[in-house]
Amino acid sequence: MTSPYDPSGVRPVIGVDAGTATLREADHLIHGLLGRLAPTADVFACTHLHRTDERRGTTVSLAVADTDADAVWQELVTTLPEGAGLALADRTHGPAAAVDGARLAAAAPPDSGRAVVYPGVRHLTGTVTAADLLDRTAIERLVVMGAPAAELPPATEVMTQDHVRPEWRAGVLTLTLVPAAGGLLAPFEVPNPTPCCADHA
Template identity: 60%
Template structure:
């Protein structure tokens, strides 16, 4: 991996709710906040679908590298905004959805990762082996294949510059589907949630 990420470590997780309703909006929010909040390298940023009595939409969460300083600095910046935010037992603004997102990410039960260590390596075509060795993705599975049957490590993966693994039972897992030329591609396609072309 380009940036060490030890999943067994304790990572402060901040949840944020800016009123987004779609995954595309949440993807853009993550990219914007990565810049405006100064998220440090090694951050894992996820989107979450929120369905409560009072909120239908998406929120986001950020698992930060270990250490209190980055989390405290980011929390201070968030509390200067009107967005809902949650960190540990602290709440700011309309924070119900933010707290739900943070709890899911902390437990690694759910969350669709947009930013994660090595995500910048996943452009064009890479092999399954590179995908697992260069990033924080723990595993892959091919939709429709026998569960537990791993693809050949040299199989090419056409990333389409849009790779969104999800937390499943504590691991960051990427769903793949067969593609032309005995290759694979991420299950989630760029549309309707395209990669944010207006972001670096």
């Protein structure tokens, strides 16, 4: 599946700083926002950790289709709580400190970020194969912790636990896997303490 950050398909990225402190809070924010926004095309929604003297928490980026950008922006302006910051190219909204966080989030993909929502994520329930991960979703690379150069056979089984959070690494959406029970593999990030917002699925 083609990444939206290929030169032929770059998308606008909206940065959001709503004061979320943890990955769990940011995941809930993403699912809540997308449930209300209902964009017409696939979205990449990522979390970004910030650890500075001024800001310790998690921001969000939403990569949307050009045709959705204005509508999503307007909806975010009206639905996000007071004090939240937004950034989209030269447009900003909110207090200066929150806008600074939103700008960092908007500038992060595809060099960094943890993807919560991305094309094909709904297919990733139960146990799937390595081929499913690469062919049916936007995930482009699978890495096994401790054996980064290993080539996984397409039929390799991966226990998703309904919680698959790949990361952007130098423009490539990459999923890190670890050995799991029964000779299977599983995503490095486990559902606890950042469960998958099942009520929003």
